[in-house]
């Protein structure tokens with residue numbers, strides 16, 4: 001994914017329209033923008049499909065206009081291309097684009113079979129759900145073409161929420177125009193849009209509030225590094241030691257120079273050789289000045305003792321990751337006197353709902369809930385799931401979708417360990433969380449599912465190397 005700010009921004013439909021107005025104020029016509037968008041999309045389609053016969057489905061608006069530009073460009077390159085247009089073009093720019101396509105146009109595409117379907121029925125201008133007729137047309141054409149490419153957003157998708165039209169088949173590729181929309185990264189649409197490509201049409205960086213998270217760019221340790229300088233992470237154990245051990249194992253390969261497991265008992269369990277466990281009074285164990293970050297929550301328990309251990313961990317004032325059981329115990333009382341900006345919480349859907357309850361937050365979508373908990377508490381909120389998002393002091397960050405093999409017990413403990421390890425190295429909470437998600441996803445690729453959570457933890461050093 002490109003790392004420049006304008007190509008990482010994620011815009012709402014309203015912001016995209018404002019960006020278009022800004023470009024027009026700068027003297028660039030809608031026609032010119034449509035040419036840039038359509039040519040750029042045609043270029044991707046040409047590269048992907050190598051001249052296979054293409055059907056372009058064109059709607060009445062500017063998304064349809066892009067379709068005519070794509071069709072004309074593919075024809076110009078010598079490709080075989082037909083247009084299906086159930087409605088004539090309505091906007092001036094779309095009418096002008098339609099005039100440039102001299103090939104065959106039909107209204108229904110009945111009996112049409114082909115190799116590549118390009119969907120330009122509706123884009124970000126969708127104003128109501130698809131009619132039964134449009135739904136049937138899309139479904140039929142999609143079934144009759146081997147490969148499906150959606151332009152800007154798949155027709156019928158709500159570009160702002162990522163809601164997917166019921167019963168619609170997935171696409172192989174979606175080519176975003178000008179800027180990413182939320183639907184490329186959240187909701188069902190993000191899982192069904194296929195490979196994502198972005199065509200740059202000259203939209204400037206408008207705001208840094210909502211961005212695709214930049215990939216981490218790690219370096220080898222400094223020449224004079226030693227284990228404490230690289231970061232000492234304390235993992236607070238609890239009632240069920242397995243989860244904190246797993247998180248600690250994951251942390252070992254993710255950047256910290258030293259990971260210590262602070263257990264609550266003296267049972268003689270067999271620990272992996274890389275893990276150092278210290279048992280005893282938690283306050284005393286946490287008083288080690290060299291500790292640069294704390295992880296608390298996996299396997300902590302939810303009783304009085306757990307509450308006590310969490311309170312002790314937070315009282316240290318160190319950069320801290322709170323996960324799992326800790327998310328059930330966090331509330332205003334627990335955060336009293338604590339600097340929330342040093343804390344990352346890593347809730348899945350259920351834990352996010354619990355946090356909302358604990359902090360009296362009511363919001364409709366996952367994105368809004370994560371943002372509301374962040375603004376209410378100052379916590380950096382990494383809301384996990386198939387479409388993970390991060391609410392932080394710079395706004396909202398989105399991520400490419402990770403492997404669905406990550407849906408295995410303990411996968412969240414591994415993520416918490418990685419994020420805490422990054423925090424121990426001195427990363428800010430936002431950077432630690434972003435790097436953590438990318439490392440977790442890369443580890444899933446390295447472990448090549450199906451894998452267990454401990455396989456995933458073992459794949460972290462290989463994942464780390466991918467970002468060096």
Ligand SMILES: NC(=O)C1=CN([C@@H]2O[C@H](COP(=O)(O)OP(=O)(O)OC[C@H]3O[C@@H](n4cnc5c(N)ncnc54)[C@H](O)[C@@H]3O)[C@@H](O)[C@H]2O)[C@@H](O)CC1
Pocket residue numbers: 016017019020033034037059060061062063064065066090091121122123124125126127128129130131151152153177178201
């Ligand atoms: N904003 C920009 O800067 C650019 C936008 N471009 C394209 O323009 C698109 C947006 O164009 P438009 O705003 O014209 O919108 P669309 O082309 O997405 O669709 C709007 C048209 O469809 C009708 N419509 C909406 N929902 C419908 C439904 N469910 N059933 C039947 N008719 C429906 C509307 O009344 C309108 O006529 C983008 O997705 C992108 O493809 C590009 O040409 C490049 C530049």
Ligand SMILES: Nc1ncnc2c1ncn2[C@@H]1O[C@H](COP(=O)(O)OP(=O)(O)O)[C@@H](O)[C@H]1O
Pocket residue numbers: 348384385386387388401402403404405406407408409410411412413414415440
């Ligand atoms: N279908 C999926 N696709 C991609 N990532 C997923 C999917 N399901 C879960 N994940 C990821 O796996 C991890 C699961 O965490 P969590 O639910 O806390 O698991 P556990 O509590 O068992 O450790 C999260 O990072 C989440 O983003």
Ligand SMILES: [K+]
Pocket residue numbers: 063119120121122123150151152153154155
């Ligand atoms: K479309």
